Amino acid sequence: MISSATDPIPFSLLSSRPQFSIDPDKGLMMEKVALSEIAQKVGTPSWVISATTLRQRAQEFQKAFKERNLPIQFHFAVKAQDHKACLTLLRNLGYGADVVSGGELNRALAAGIKPENIVFSGVGKTDDELRQAISLSIAQVNVESAEELFRLNELALSSGKKIRVALRVNPNVDAGTHAKITTGRAENKFGIQYHDIIPLYRKAQTELKGLHVIGLAVHLGSQIITEHPYLAGFEKLANIVRSLRQANLTVEELDCGGGLGIRYRNEKAPLPSMLANVIYNTLGNLDVKLRLEPGRWLAAPSGILLSQIIDIKKGTKNFAIVDAGMNDLVRPAMYESWHGILPLKAFAKDTPLTHYDVVGPICESSDVFAHNRLLPELHRGDLVAFLDAGAYGSVMSSTYNSHPLAAQIMVEDDKWAVIRERQTLDDILRTERLPEWLES
Ligand SMILES: Cc1ncc(COP(=O)(O)O)c(C=O)c1O
Numbered sequence: 217m218i219s220s221a222t223d224p225i226p227f228s229l230l231s232s233r234p235q236f237s238i239d240p241d242k243g244l245m246m247e248k249v250a251l252s253e254i255a256q257k258v259g260t261p262s263w264v265i266s267a268t269t270l271r272q273r274a275q276e277f278q279k280a281f282k283e284r285n286l287p288i289q290f291h292f293a294v295k296a297q298d299h300k301a302c303l304t305l306l307r308n309l310g311y312g313a314d315v316v317s318g319g320e321l322n323r324a325l326a327a328g329i330k331p332e333n334i335v336f337s338g339v340g341k342t343d344d345e346l347r348q349a350i351s352l353s354i355a356q357v358n359v360e361s362a363e364e365l366f367r368l369n370e371l372a373l374s375s376g377k378k379i380r381v382a383l384r385v386n387p388n389v390d391a392g393t394h395a396k397i398t399t400g401r402a403e404n405k406f407g408i409q410y411h412d413i414i415p416l417y418r419k420a421q422t423e424l425k426g427l428h429v430i431g432l433a434v435h436l437g438s439q440i441i442t443e444h445p446y447l448a449g450f451e452k453l454a455n456i457v458r459s460l461r462q463a464n465l466t467v468e469e470l471d472c473g474g475g476l477g478i479r480y481r482n483e484k485a486p487l488p489s490m491l492a493n494v495i496y497n498t499l500g501n502l503d504v505k506l507r508l509e510p511g512r513w514l515a516a517p518s519g520i521l522l523s524q525i526i527d528i529k530k531g532t533k534n535f536a537i538v539d540a541g542m543n544d545l546v547r548p549a550m551y552e553s554w555h556g557i558l559p560l561k562a563f564a565k566d567t568p569l570t571h572y573d574v575v576g577p578i579c580e581s582s583d584v585f586a587h588n589r590l591l592p593e594l595h596r597g598d599l600v601a602f603l604d605a606g607a608y609g610s611v612m613s614s615t616y617n618s619h620p621l622a623a624q625i626m627v628e629d630d631k632w633a634v635i636r637e638r639q640t641l642d643d644i645l646r647t648e649r650l651p652e653w654l655e656s
């Protein structure tokens with residue numbers, strides 16, 4: 217997390233992010249909206265998402281696969297960004313949803329996504345969640361263990377309705393990403409071990425009458441920035457498909473998961489066309505319907521977290537203390553992740569830069585957004601934007617230290633709207649009760 221000479225300086229962060237510009241009077245703009253106006257009217261911290269960026273990235277993803285003529289259905293990974301407005305925008309482009317809980321399933325439905333466009337992944341699905349999936353006849357349940365497979369079969373039999381199922385393979389492939397967001401290694405809790413798939417698939421397809429076994433699913437991890445893990449994972453998947461077919465079993469569909477990474481700092485971020493090429497070369501001739509579950513690539517660059525500087529604390533180090541904390545954006549504390557930081561005040565390319573540790577107000581030493589970051593000189597009251605926070609940002613926030621959840625705003629062209637009100641302390645206290653014996 218230590219800044220180095222190779223860190224992009226603030227101005228250069230703008231060059232690869234067309235949704236932002238600097239207006240000499242209004243400062244940092246997202247699309248045609250001055251972010252300072254939002255901060256002034258709605259307060260900070262606030263999440264702001266650019267609808268145009270989300271839409272363009274979603275379309276770029278689709279285009280890459282269309283160019284390869286691959287029959288594919290996209291399911292946005294709701295865990296990355298679960299706001300109804302984002303899900304609705306994506307639904308209008310033809311995206312379905314990839315959900316990992318009953319909550320996400322019902323959010324997707326509330327956004328008008330049809331059950332037949334919803335896949336349900338995740339390592340711990342309750343009976344109630346699976347019953348709802350069965351009664352809705354969703355696109356498929358990605359089953360993560362033999363135990364879950366048998367339980368789902370029983371639930372389907374007792375409801376009198378078959379459920380479409382894919383077996384999630386754990387291919388034991390290293391995604392080459394942060395250890396905490398790798399999911400496809402044998403030691404990870406996700407998926408069914410590679411060597412157990414064929415006997416289990418056979419049993420499921422030939423004996424478990426509550427299930428319609430349509431194929432396989434795989435998800436290797438998140439923030440994947442080279443083609444190698446995908447190549448290795450999909451080649452293994454293709455081998456299993458061939459073995460299953462040799463054993464006279466039917467494979468109709470493959471769900472290739474998500475995971476495509478973005479450029480937060482200096483990473484050589486891949487494009488969806490890379491993923492389309494790898495899928496074309498590894499799975500393209502298997503005559504299967506394909507599904508993908510992208511999350512981060514669509515949503516992360518579309519969103520920011522707006523925050524205000526509470527104090528500048530000077531000493532051996534300069535601390536810029538902001539009003540957003542790890543309770544809002546937990547990624548730096550949790551994964552040592554790097555987020556670009558831009559001041560909202562207009563600044564010129566040759567503005568002199570100063571080193572700051574940018575920290576939040578939370579009583580944890582890990583509540584640090586950036587160490588030794590070069591920024592134009594900052595003052596109390598200044599506003600800053602944490603970039604690339606549209607995925608795994610608002611969805612992971614908490615009310616630690618009794619900080620209410622931040623507001624959410626959507627921007628499109630010159631319009632903006634509050635899409636989630638700022639939570640209040642009353643909202644938090646409303647659900648708390650005193651036990652009778654403590655009431656005075
Ligand atoms: C099963 C599954 N699908 C899709 C995703 C989305 O991943 P990403 O946001 O990296 O595209 C995840 C998250 O890692 C996941 O666990």
Ligand SMILES: N[C@@H](CCCC[NH3+])C(=O)O
Nearest residue numbers: 295397438439547607608
């Ligand atoms: N929350 C992680 C991604 C996890 C993806 C879900 N398996 C992040 O912020 O990078």
